Amino acid sequence: MATTTKLVPAQRDFFNKVRKAAFCNPFGHERLDLDLQIGAVPAGLDRLAITEHALAEVTRQLEDLDRKGTATLAHFTGRDGELMPTVFLFEIFHLFLDDFDRHIQQQVEAGERPQPVRFADKAMAAFYRRGFSEIDACRYLSFFFQLRRAFFFIHRDLVGDCPSMQEFRCHLWRNLFTHDIRWFENYLWNRMEDFSTLILGETGVGKGAAASAIGCSGHIPFDDKTGKFRESFTAVFIARNLSQFPESLIESELFGHRKGSFTGATGDFKGVFAQCSPHGAIFLDEIGDLSAPIQIKLLQVLQERIFSPVGSHDKLRFSGRVIAATNRPLDTLRREGTFRNDFFYRLCSDVITVPSLRQRIRENPLELDLLLQRVVERIVGESQPALAEEIRTILDKSLGPEYGWPGNVRELEQAVRRILLAGDYTGETRTRSGDMDDNFLAKVGEYGVSAQEMLCDYCKVLHRRYGTYEKVAHITGLDRRTVKKYIEASEL
Template identity: 60%
Template structure:
């Protein structure tokens, strides 16, 4: 990642949610424009720059253009003063990270393509051509195949982004290629939490993960889930994958009931599953529901409502 500095004006990061695309983007941004000494394997001088990150999916369509390019006073209702967008605020040696680029509309793609190709833009309501001399890093959790097939991208914009692609691997891919990388990731995570290396905590986390998820766990939440697992273990000495899903399951169950999607048996199974996600033991769920623990386990492990719940959540 650190070698991806100024060889190209833009870099496109592709990877699942939680794989660390933001971390990779920051590494690329902070390494840009800095002389790198191969012999000493270090950067030879410090620099002052800025790294601006924006998640495009968090802004309504009406605000994205103004947030990116800025606007002039009077450009639209509510524009009571001039506003500098992130392209204007970014320093010449800085970087802009556009996350969730796969969600932007065609009109925004056209304006971004102009920045990518001409390194220029105009504020909303403005006529002056402004120049951008930093670099752009974009990211999406969608596959390139999906982006191409969905045809939600202009073809020229799609191929311009794809000129310099970094595929950020999933955690399961990293562990498949090198199982020892788990220990390195855990060491880094613990150090970021504790502020310094703590070998005894590493051993505790490794043992707990071995006991509670096993060596073949596929980490669907990727590095983000691993970080949450470490925090959970350090606080409670336990980690139950999916424990944070209880609220989502409760909401999904409510909608499924409203739409008459569940039978009585499915309703009981779903309720048991929600309680298990919340409390973590079949015995606790059995006490609440007044069911036999073996019955609770059967409901949780083979819930016929799972499919209905998941389809309801997806809808």
């Protein structure tokens, strides 16, 4: 029987900070503050260096226990027995970060076939060394893989340092692991399919990237017999843009059909709900364009987790998670009755709004530089800061600092391509009669607004359309500073 060890107050205080760090949202400020305390380093270092100092100090403190032969679960009881399992898990997780990252890259390249987890034996040995059982080791290896995938995809695909992007990444993390990861670990790790998600935002802001980060980061069990995770995360996320299907085919695409159920149904077809894995997620983009009959059928799937293919009375079970997105104003659609309230309330376990590019640049002008560097890297295959800087100079000269980027990040990506091809980009200047902001029109028509509010909203609509304060000032007859004041007031 192992000798019981009692931590001294200084050790307990230190390891309590480690425990708090383990439970923190990695994209929030609290984790950074704790890393500073754990590593005992000044705040002037970059975040990676701060984290490395913190991990080195955790390793040093645990090595002190190792030298005394008192660093397993069996050595601790009472309060220390509740504290140290999390500390050991924190240690093991960070020991294998690089291995998890390599495995993620290998799986991305391999596609749908699960790849061997080459470091699994070493990881399992690390769990055993600290006193974890085989069952717990397999479970925590799966949990660690999910944590690292979530961080990998959110950090890689959703770049930005402005406040709204920092909160956006924190929100995505909460969507996957709840606001208290202990709740997730104890109660919800295998029940997140009950939490549907609605992603809102303008065209081109990155709703698809957000959905992919969620969909590729679900829980996938580790199979110790095969040395692989049971499924590839690349296979468990299914995305469909509903606007690309005619009304007559949407039901078949979603639920599948039986041979002969309609003209052209020459064989059985599995819809996306049948294709989805129990560990997976379905992303339904442009959900705001669905007709009422399809909304009702989707509502039944969300309520009962049961659906029937077209032309069949069979009841099939859906076990995955639903993520939906739209760029349309749902408040207006619900008031008009074109988007059902009961359908909305089944979709809104979590509602995530993706910030627009103009909001991000307004919060932090350097946001554009970060995005340009990432876009250039994606296009040319490697980091090219000088090229990104040259493109920024061209954009500033052609568009000015107040261009509104109506197409958001998607427009920015095409602007970079156009500059690489033609050496210039003049911006999006086309207008449409239907461009007026739906929320603005609904508010005027239904509730009534003051002249001041109407002018604020009108300036905002014009700015979205034309992109610069100068153009809005010219149209309205106001001076530029007044226009800027009205637009900022309308967005409070």
